[in-house]
Amino acid sequence: xxxxxxxxxxxxxxxxxxxxxxxxxxxxxxxxxxxxxxxxxxxxxxxxxxxxxxxxxxxxxxxxxxxxxxxxxxxxxxxxxxxxxxxxxxxxxxxxxxxxxxxxxxxxxxxxxxxxxxxxxxxxxxxxxxxxxxxxxxxxxxxxxxxxxxxxxxxxxxxxxxxxxxxxxxxxxxxxxxxxxxxxxxxxxxxxxxxxxxxxxxxxxxxxxxxxxxxxxxxxxxxxxxxxxxxxxxxxxxxxxxxxxxxxxxxxxxxxxxxxxxxxxxxxxxxxxxxxxxxxxxxx
Amino acid sequence: xxxxxxxxxxxxxxxxxxxxxxxxxxxxxxxxxxxxxxxxxxxxxxxxxxxxxxxxxxxxxxxxxxxxxxxxxxxxxxxxxxxxxxxxxxxxxxxxxxxxxxxxxxxxxxxxxxxxxxxxxxxxxxxxxxxxxxxxxxxxxxxxxxxxxxxxxxxxxxxxxxxxxxxxxxxxxxxxxxxxxxxxxxxxxxxxxxxxxxxxxxxxxxxxxxxxxxxxxxxxxxxxxxxxxxxxxxxxxxxxxxxxxxxxxxxxxxxxxxxxxxxxxxxxxxxxxxxxxxxxxxxx
Numbered sequence: 001x002x003x004x005x006x007x008x009x010x011x012x013x014x015x016x017x018x019x020x021x022x023x024x025x026x027x028x029x030x031x032x033x034x035x036x037x038x039x040x041x042x043x044x045x046x047x048x049x050x051x052x053x054x055x056x057x058x059x060x061x062x063x064x065x066x067x068x069x070x071x072x073x074x075x076x077x078x079x080x081x082x083x084x085x086x087x088x089x090x091x092x093x094x095x096x097x098x099x100x101x102x103x104x105x106x107x108x109x110x111x112x113x114x115x116x117x118x119x120x121x122x123x124x125x126x127x128x129x130x131x132x133x134x135x136x137x138x139x140x141x142x143x144x145x146x147x148x149x150x151x152x153x154x155x156x157x158x159x160x161x162x163x164x165x166x167x168x169x170x171x172x173x174x175x176x177x178x179x180x181x182x183x184x185x186x187x188x189x190x191x192x193x194x195x196x197x198x199x200x201x202x203x204x205x206x207x208x209x210x211x212x213x214x215x216x217x218x219x220x221x222x223x224x225x226x227x228x229x230x231x232x233x234x235x236x237x238x239x240x241x242x243x244x245x246x247x248x249x250x251x252x253x254x255x256x257x258x259x260x261x262x263x264x265x266x267x268x269x270x271x272x273x274x275x276x277x278x279x280x281x282x283x284x
Numbered sequence: 285x286x287x288x289x290x291x292x293x294x295x296x297x298x299x300x301x302x303x304x305x306x307x308x309x310x311x312x313x314x315x316x317x318x319x320x321x322x323x324x325x326x327x328x329x330x331x332x333x334x335x336x337x338x339x340x341x342x343x344x345x346x347x348x349x350x351x352x353x354x355x356x357x358x359x360x361x362x363x364x365x366x367x368x369x370x371x372x373x374x375x376x377x378x379x380x381x382x383x384x385x386x387x388x389x390x391x392x393x394x395x396x397x398x399x400x401x402x403x404x405x406x407x408x409x410x411x412x413x414x415x416x417x418x419x420x421x422x423x424x425x426x427x428x429x430x431x432x433x434x435x436x437x438x439x440x441x442x443x444x445x446x447x448x449x450x451x452x453x454x455x456x457x458x459x460x461x462x463x464x465x466x467x468x469x470x471x472x473x474x475x476x477x478x479x480x481x482x483x484x485x486x487x488x489x490x491x492x493x494x495x496x497x498x499x500x501x502x503x504x505x506x507x508x509x510x511x512x513x514x515x516x517x518x519x520x521x522x523x524x525x526x527x528x529x530x531x532x533x534x535x536x537x538x539x540x541x542x543x544x545x546x547x548x549x550x551x552x553x554x555x556x557x558x559x560x561x562x563x564x565x566x567x568x
Contacts (some may be wrong), residue, residue, distance in 0.1 A: 027291050098500035104414065108406070121405050121406045121408075122392070124405075124409050124412075124413055125405035125409060126406055128408075128412055128413070128454065129408055129412070129450050129454055130388065130450065155473060156473060156475065158478065164461065166413050166414065166466075168551070170412065170413055170445045170458060170461075173457075173469070174454060176446065177454075177469055177471070180448075180471055182468070182469065182470050182474040182475075182478070182479075183465070183467070183468070183469040184466070184468055184470070185457070185461055185466065185467040185468075185469065186466050187461070187464055187466070189439060189440060189464050190440070190466045191440065191466075193547075194442065194466070195466075
């Protein structure tokens with residue numbers, strides 16, 4: 001792997017091994033449940049990865065697969081069951097859900113202490129408003145983890161973030177702001193010329209849109225760190241990456257690698273949250 | 285008043301009169317309670333303004349003044365009482381609270397439906413993450429109201445926001461982002477030269493720091509709209525305004541006026557939330 005590619009594989013592997021060791025030393029067996037309702041390829045792939053790394057770290061993984069036509073009321077019943085089940089330390093509801101189910105209503109009812117995805121309002125509140133997160137959503141969490149790993153002090157840094165999603169982007173900019181960074185928050189509608197000027201002078205550029213090759217090599221400088229958050233679009237389930245990796249990588253700068261290893265980092269953060277949930281539930 | 289000064293007085297007065305008319309037509313008497321614990325000059329001034337405009341619009345205003353040494357537990361009891369009191373439509377806990385009381389704990393326990401300040405986690409979640417606010421905090425709310433009043437379409441606008449507070453600033457940038465604006469989020473630590481370049485090219489600059497005259501006339505262009513959110517600092521209770529009003533106003537641009545009328549707008553937003561709360565509680 002080229003020197004300027006951030007070795008996400010190594011970072012993720014280290015995290016998995018640390019957690020594996022800690023679980024072994026503590027002689028515990030945390031348990032998580034994954035709820036899968038909408039059985040599309042993308043969701044199945046995510047779930048498989050979560051299962052793989054849960055097993056690797058000695059976490060019991062239970063998949064609850066419901067039919068797509070399950071009602072919101074029935075799903076809520078399952079959520080309450082999981083909230084009350086002392087043998088379950090954390091659980092995820094794989095998003096997106098079918099259209100007849102109000103995802104906000106589901107998320108609101110997840111026990112705050114078992115919310116390893118960090119989507120519950122109180123957890124988001126702690127993350128976004130108070131900069132005192134209990135469970136941080138996994139994608140912003142791995143981005144912050146990379147900065148920690150690379151010993152990048154965010155204070156005084158100019159960071160351009162391109163995107164507008166609720167799960168990745170909004171918690172992320174607030175986490176960056178809490179580190180006293182200066183943020184340029186662009187979206188797909190931002191004037192392209194203006195955006196180019198800003199990315200060109202940025203220390204860090206983070207892209208999470210659905211526009212392929214939005215960030216071109218001539219839009220950054222040689223020292224810019226590029227974080228590309230590959231995402232799938234709900235409508236077509238295709239994988240999008242937003243940075244022109246091939247051309248950017250020729251320059252002298254850091255960039256996250258093409259999939260799948262950034263997604264491994266997302267899963268690593270989830271596994272980290274599981275251990276945290278277990279500890280929170282088992283200490284007084 | 286000069287043409288380029290935003291007439292906050294007029295905007296606030298219009299809102300008060302609209303609410304007064306609606307309350308009269310609906311033949312209702314909404315009731316709010318203000319909890320005052322820390323009896324400093326600034327809090328007293330705020331409370332007096334809230335009382336004045338509640339009375340003006342025919343809203344019953346009850347002040348509950350507790351001793352500074354009240355325990356968190358006792359205060360929580362009062363909160364629960366207000367949550368259950370069917371005669372109370374909304375209430376505010378005047379911040380800041382004395383240091384021995386955990387304000388987060390108090391805010392979390394305010395009934396979501398009576399939270400006219402918009403500080404409750406679920407309300408913040410709706411505002412910040414889902415851009416579907418039930419109660420928006422009053423300062424970001426009046427800033428958005430000014431844009432609506434002045435018919436300023438925020439899409440494609442370049443907006444520099446200088447500040448970092450939880451109550452004003454974070455909900456605000458998220459509200460602006462939801463309108464597809466491009467945001468430059470600076471704080472007091474942002475490199476001054478860099479900040480000047482950004483403010484100079486901005487369509488709108490919003491300042492809410494504690495640095496007097498941070499935004500000077502040579503930092504903006506002739507068309508920049510300046511929103512100065514005058515704030516008090518917890519430590520010294522002094523009033524800070526961040527824009528060099530005298531010199532900026534000589535240029536050809538819009539600016540919010542020196543106090544008190546922007547604060548009147550804050551109170552107007554609170555009164556608006558009271559009517560909303562009443563309606564929510566009285567419709568099925």
